[in-house]
Amino acid sequence: MELNFYKYQGTGNDFVMVDNRQGIFPKNDTKLVNFLCDRKFGVGADGLILLEDDDATDFKMVYYNADGNESSMCGNGGRCLVAFANFLNVVKEVCTFIAVDGLHSASIKDGIVSLAMQDVAEIATFEGYTFLNTGSPHHVQLVENLAALDVKSNGAKLRYGKYGSTGSNINFVSKEGDAAFAVRTYERGVEDETLSCGTGVTAVALAMHANGQTKENKVALTTPGGTLNVSFEKNGVGYKNIHLVGPATQVFSGLIKI
Numbered sequence: 001m002e003l004n005f006y007k008y009q010g011t012g013n014d015f016v017m018v019d020n021r022q023g024i025f026p027k028n029d030t031k032l033v034n035f036l037c038d039r040k041f042g043v044g045a046d047g048l049i050l051l052e053d054d055d056a057t058d059f060k061m062v063y064y065n066a067d068g069n070e071s072s073m074c075g076n077g078g079r080c081l082v083a084f085a086n087f088l089n090v091v092k093e094v095c096t097f098i099a100v101d102g103l104h105s106a107s108i109k110d111g112i113v114s115l116a117m118q119d120v121a122e123i124a125t126f127e128g129y130t131f132l133n134t135g136s137p138h139h140v141q142l143v144e145n146l147a148a149l150d151v152k153s154n155g156a157k158l159r160y161g162k163y164g165s166t167g168s169n170i171n172f173v174s175k176e177g178d179a180a181f182a183v184r185t186y187e188r189g190v191e192d193e194t195l196s197c198g199t200g201v202t203a204v205a206l207a208m209h210a211n212g213q214t215k216e217n218k219v220a221l222t223t224p225g226g227t228l229n230v231s232f233e234k235n236g237v238g239y240k241n242i243h244l245v246g247p248a249t250q251v252f253s254g255l256i257k258i
């Protein structure tokens with residue numbers, strides 16, 4: 001059998017996209033998702049996303065990490081899926097969709113996608129790091145020499161050591177200006193550094209604001225794959241009206257034997 005796929009990237013976080021409105025994709029086939037995301041044997045990606053019909057919104061997002069397992073929210077994946085839905089003529093410039101963490105609204109113009117994220121009610125600050133959930137769990141830690149850091153081994157140590165079997169994504173951060181931070185992320189489910197993580201940079205922006213590292217409500221986050229912007233409003237001890245903004249691009253499409 002051959003599967004029709006599309007490949008997208010959002011600041012270098014890349015995804016295999018499948019239009020599953022006909023329900024053709026075997027959703028419990030972990031090995032198949034892992035194969036499609038494999039960079040040597042398959043298409044190659046950090047994750048795979050299904051676009052499905054939904055009764056109450058424009059479409060449904062089903063997200064899998066490269067390891068083949070369905071996981072929590074993917075911010076860059078959500079942005080790329082909006083671009084894919086726009087390409088398929090499922091939506092025009094403004095849309096809503098349902099994902100594993102709830103309802104999202106989004107807009108797309110000139111290849112830039114603005115995605116509304118869930119409100120964040122709780123931010124836990126510890127000695128040397130912050131932990132919060134922006135749709136996916138994130139450890140946020142300021143470091144001295146971000147460029148030289150071995151993100152894979154340091155991230156893996158924290159991901160498995162500190163957070164047990166559920167794990168967490170791990171973000172290493174350096175302050176670059178009043179409202180600018182550089183971020184490198186170790187992603188759970190990819191088990192490596194990715195070029196960018198949308199829920200990760202969202203977590204960094206909120207953590208840096210909560211910890212007094214920035215007073216601004218719009219923050220630029222530079223990842224190895226490009227720059228994203230996150231805007232937000234304080235809401236008691238948490239945050240609301242959180243938007244993740246950046247480019248989302250179709251790279252290629254094709255047919256793969258499965």
Ligand SMILES: N[C@@H](CCC[C@H](N)C(=O)O)C(=O)O
Pocket residue numbers: 013065071072073074075076077136137168169187188189190196197198199200
């Ligand atoms: N790349 C994503 C995060 C995807 C989910 C993550 N790997 C997890 O399992 O928690 C993003 O852009 O947010």
